[in-house]
Amino acid sequence: MSEDNPHSSNGSSKGWLDKFVQTFTGEPQNREQLVEVITDAEQREVINPGTREMIEGVLDVADMKVREIMIPRAQMVTININETVEEFLPVLLDSAHSRFPIISEDKDHIEGILLAKDLLEYAFCVDRQVVLKDILRPAVIVPESKRVDVLLKEFRQKRYHMAIVVDEYGGVSGLVTIEDILEEIVGEIEDEHDDDESNNDDIRPLNKNTYTVRALTEVDDFNEFFNSNFDEEEADTIGGIVLNAFGHMPERDEEITINGFEFKITNADKRRLIQLKVTRPRDELSEQDETP
Known part of the structure; x- marks a missing residue:
């Protein structure tokens, strides 16, 4: 009996491994062919779906720039x-x-980074006055165009977890953390402060008329908050509603008006919408102003 039975499980594994090795040792292959190999491995149950998603996440990160995953300037929590x-x-x-950019005049003037744990030594010393400038850590500055995989390597090697992102003119455009990068690879990371029952972080006001909204906010939660009537049958999330209205994957800063609401894409990558800026309909704002 031949040992090269193509229908045996060993043969299946070997065939996938041969393809994978050829990707790196044979003639240069493109990304699409590599994804085909990975998908084939999942279908043959050589790897599980979670592993396949993680590998694809690594491939995506290799093509990303910091601007695609950063927390926008408007959403930065500063002191x-x-x-x-x-x-x-x-x-x-x-x-x-756990970390906060410390500013002076405005968000373009970053003085350093405050680690919340550095305040612990003052907790039980009532006689000691906290002087922020004395306990600040240096701020790491990176350009929007920096590759995400390179930044991740620097995060690991230099052991810092946050970087301030600047545009080509030196203005602060956002910040990025090591967690933001890891979430692109392994999916959303939840900690003990995350609450599945709460939507406080999904919709946050920027001013009385405008809000920052996570694209994954469920349509019924969006409708309840804004007293709107978006169709819950059309999509599960408000990001899905916006995506359907565009008819294509919109890029950052693209805008669209749906049912009177103005939506602006503030953060998105090649696969999904991440963050939206939402402005209420003008007639609704007028009614609110008239309400005593």
Whole structure:
């Protein structure tokens, strides 16, 4: 009996491994062919769906720039260097973040990074006054165009977890953390501060008329918050509603008006919408202004 039975499980595994090895040792292959190999491996149950998604996440990260995954400037939670503990502590506790950019005049003037843990030594010393400038860590600055995989390597090698992102003119356009990169590879990372029952982080006001909204916000939650009537049969999330209206994968800063609501894409990658800026309909704003 031949040992090269193509129908045996060993033969199946060997065939996939041969393809994978050829990808790197044979003639140069393109990304699409590599994805085919990975998909074939999943179908043959050589790898599970989670592994396949992670491998594809790594491939996607290799093509990404920091601008595609950063937290936009408008969503940065910052602390002014002149604030007292009493003034900034509510912000620190409400956000549940562990690192905060410290600014002076505005978000273009980053003085450093505050680690929440650096405040612990002051917790039980009532006689010691917290002076922010004395406990700041240096801020790491990276350009929007920096490759995400390169930044991840730097995060690991230099052991820092946050970087401030600047545009070509030196203005601050956002920030990025090591968690943002890892989520592109393994999916959303939830911690003890995440609450599946709460949508406080899904919809946040920028001013009385405009809001930042996660694209994954469910349509019924969006409707309840804005008293709107988007069709829950059309899509599960508000990002799906927006995507259907565009008819294509929109890029950052593209805008569209649906049912009077103005939607602007503030964060998106090649596969999905991430964050939206939403402005209420003008007639609804007028009614609110007239309400005593």
